[in-house]
Amino acid sequence: MNYPRGVPDEPDLLASTVEEIDAALLGGHRAYSAHDLARRADIGVDVVRGFWATMGLPHSDPDDPFYTERDAEAVDRAAALVREHGLDLRTVITVTRALGHTSDRLALWQVEALVEDMASRYELDDATARLLVLDRLVELAPVLEAQLVHSYRRQLAAIAGRYAAEFGEIGNPGPDATALPLARAVGFADMVSFTRRTAGLGSTDLSEFVQRFEAAARDVVTAAGGRVVKTIGDAVLFVADDAATGARVALGLADALGRELDVDSATAAGGIAEGARGVTPVRVGFVWGRVLSRFGDVFGPVVNLAARLTDIAEPSHVLTDQLTAAALAGDPSFTTAELAALELQGLGTVVPVQLRAAQP
Template sequence: MVDLDALQAAGIADAHRRAALIEYLDGLGFSADEMVEAERRGRLFGLAGDVLQRSGPPVHSFRGAAEVLGVSLDELSRAWAALGLGVTDPDEVTLSDADLDGLSVWLKVKATVGAEAALAFLRVLGTSMSRLAEAGSTMVRIAAPDIQMTRTQDELTTAKAFRAVSEATGRFGVLIEAVFRQHLVSARTHFENVIRDDTATVICGIGFADLTGFTALTQRLTPAELSDLLVEFGGVVSDLVHVDGGRVVKFIGDEVMWVTSTPELLVKVAEDLVEHPRARETGLQVRAGLGYGAVLAVGGDYFGNPVNLAARLVAAAAPGQILAGDDVRDELGGWPAVPQDALLLKGFDTPVQAYDLRVGR
């Protein structure tokens, strides 16, 4: 039997009115102290789901964790910040044993590759995890709107919905680890085909493609329709790039950047994207810009003149057009390529000769 009077005295407001929620939490095994702490944070309705999303019960402060790990509080805070996370009170108990186990991996990486390289990796990891978390949150919020108090106006309904969702999302880590290991193999295979020395320089194809007519379309579609289109476009692009042997580097709004090990694969991806019928059905067209040559592969991204050229060419391309520079044309040999008028491109001191790779095909 839950002592509602004792809970109210301990800090849970209107305990009798919220008896159904409290009894639900009690039935799941939550203690009075856990409920009071959740109420202090304004999350009594979220307690049932929150506990499933944590990496474990908090048992360490940042100051204590630094001592256990054998680093300074400043160094640990810097690593945490690189992950996109913040330390509000170094003496507040917020970290679990699993968190410390994860941070110990950072120390092993640092010992292997050096402090700055390890910190750069943490930044990429943090950015990637932040995006995954936001994507997952958006997906769930749309599919299970009852997790929002603003919708249900009922704590018990939201608590049960959030618990059900958290039973699934709390297992995302298992999926992420499995996929990460597969991508380690995929990345290694990719770099084996494009590395030429022991530096960060690789020789590969760089492609950019974007949707033309997208801005106008946003004025005609509802938010839900636009969301569905973006999700579908992202899925189609990813599928096509991967099937054609490329690797998606990133999405930038309605634009995608990808890389391939050969210029032939680069053009194949571009053609499949430009010719995809789904875009035309929605009143959109795809255009692409391509580059090929030596670039720096750093932090999961690519930098160099071929990247800059491809990015400028996609902006200069007409709807349905694939523009490439001399670097791609020369590598393709006898591939049909129609010279265009020289282009004045931002960042390039002299006019750039571009070629349309789709004319007559």
């Protein structure tokens, strides 16, 4: 099949394309060394090198002209966070690490999606599709960047709204001054028999399968009022601001994901391997309690408990604990049933409670 224009297929043309991408995305050619950036920002060269290492983009030679004008501006802004806004250097490092970790995954995710799109639309092999993405990257980047900034601002506004709503709780964790600061419902949904079901899949089918799981999980979580903290291959970690919302998320995941991931109906072309056919249910565990939110993740004993409950849940079932069941006791939307007590390593004796939606 013909596609709109050729792709760079000679080494010199490829090098030229990469130089053009550098110039377009990074604000000109690489003309500054780490020493140059340090002098310009009036900081130590070790701080400059630490900034790029924290971004996940270290460069070994501090005298090598590796950086561009926009790189220099980024270092200037990091220095201004300390000088003009009074942030501690460790805080700047944490913020920078968050950007590096998140943008690395985001860029890879989006570029791989573009490769799949090019390969599918123009019937290209993987290598040619990647070269075509390189050829299109400069024109696509401004649109992707604008969407990223809009999404980021939207997320900041949403966080500000949640903080405002729970301001009193954040400032007063309760009688126990050592308690973790945030009350949250925390849960996991873990795909059953992921390894067996995906054995033998090629890269395209495996990518489609994993993407469908992640997209379906996010849709269910957000529709019920929760938020996805992260996905881990065949599992998703979610949070919600109250126990009832967490219960609706958990039940929604257990009910919907098997149907969403019915691979026979999802892949009209019939390319999915036999081992992955059929409904793919999930096990779900969720707990209401207090957590610490850091590094874009959540931590605390209730997170560990939710994970262990997920491990022991039956497919398409939701398990919680007695305290969470008590928090839901007055809500007629749910029913609970205590199961036999179990010894869970590191947690002691736990009484799992099966959660169900009340029948209308």
